[in-house]
Amino acid sequence: MIALDHHVLELGVRWLHVASMALMLGGALLLWMSLRAPLTSEAAPLRAATTYEGAFWAAAGLIVLTGVGNIAAFGRALLPAETGWGVAFLWKLLVIVGLLGASVVRSLAVAQLASRASETRSMPATVSPTRAIARLYGVTAGAIALAVALAVVMAHGT
Amino acid sequence: MRRADLASWSLGTFHACVLAIALLVVVYRLGGLDDALAGLSTAHGFALFLGLWAATVLTTTRALEAYRRSPAAPxxxxxxxVPSALRWGALNGVLFLWYLAVTQLVAVLASRPRLETLMLVPAAMPFLTIASLVAFVVGALVGLVFGTIDVQLLRLARSVAGASGVEVTRT
Incomplete structure (x- = not known):
């Protein structure tokens, strides 16, 4: 069996955690900006959104996976829930659960719009569904930014 | 295995992540998280979550397929x-328990590769059977909760997409 240096493994887990967050945040900001602009065709942004949604959930799973790994790295030095760190940690988890719940709604709505677009080969004249989804991408980016801010609080003390 | 569509992939991953976070919060609030994680290597922890994730996406895909075939879906x-989520949630509980048992056996065999270790497997079968029944019931309850939440999320998605009917689409 290959013996992997403990610190290299920890660094790899943290890198994957941050890279997953960057993918989620960057993609959400890009789609928020793309879908807010006047659209001549909704097919291309919807294709991009569908691809993003698939990647978003892969990154979400990796965030949770590596997040538990990051917590495990604290070992016995893990601070209890009553401390400032513990409160920030619990708030971060709450924000993530809210983000995931809102993201399911967004993903399912994108799936429905993409399905309708492929069936009719054109979108309805009104652009309200994609405007609503654009708002959800804005909310997604805001929630991720909040989780990042809480992560900074946890890393540098309260 | 068929590739999961976006609805199954998003709902399945959502279930696995929320389940893991809920468990994490409960153990942390009870004060036993450092002990629980100390007894788990990084590789073992990753294998556990990846197993839960895969089993949950698989059973969510099957639950949505069963719903799409139902006369009420169109x-x-x-x-x-909801009943479809309950049934597949029960199976998810059993699947994950067996996955846990196999990963535990592999971990023990990796550290102590002896024939005596394998001989313990038949002796463990009665316990595994009883544990499977418990996992079946717990899985069904979790499936029921997530099935109820999913219905609300799908309704919200319909209103966002401006759909006239609920579509659990394969995209």
Whole structure:
């Protein structure tokens, strides 16, 4: 069996955690900006959104996976829930659960719009569904930014 | 295995992540998280979550497929999704328990590769059977909770997409 240096493994887990967050945040900001602009065709942004949604959930799973790994790295030095760190940690988890719940709604709505677009080969004249989804991408980016801010609080003390 | 569509992939991953976070919060609030994680290597922890994730996406895909085949689906009635989630949630509980048992056996064999270790497997079978029944019931309850939440999320998604009927689409 290959013996992997403990610190290299920890660094790899943290890198994957941050890279997953960057993918989620960057993609959400890009789609928020793309879908807010006047659209001549909704097919291309919807294709991009569908691809993003698939990647978003892969990154979400990796965030949770590596997040538990990051917590495990604290070992016995893990601070209890009553401390400032513990409160920030619990708030971060709450924000993530809210983000995931809102993201399911967004993903399912994108799936429905993409399905309708492929069936009719054109979108309805009104652009309200994609405007609503654009708002959800804005909310997604805001929630991720909040989780990042809480992560900074946890890393540098309260 | 068929590739999961976006609805199954998003809902399945959502279930696995929320389940893991809920468990994490409960153990942390009880004060036993450092002990629980100390007894788990990084590789073992990763294998556990990846197993839960894969089993949950697989069973969510099957639950949505069963719903899509139901007579109520074309009319947009989401009611049959809940019993479907309950059934596949029960199976998910059993699948994950067996996955846990196999990963535990592999971990023990890796550290102590002896024939005596394998001989313990038949002796463990009665316990595994009883544990499977418990996992079946717990899985069904978790499936029921998530099925109920999913119905609300699908309704919200319909209103966002401006759909006239509920579509649990394969995209």
């Amino acid at each position: 009319g947009g009635d989401l009611g049959p999704l």
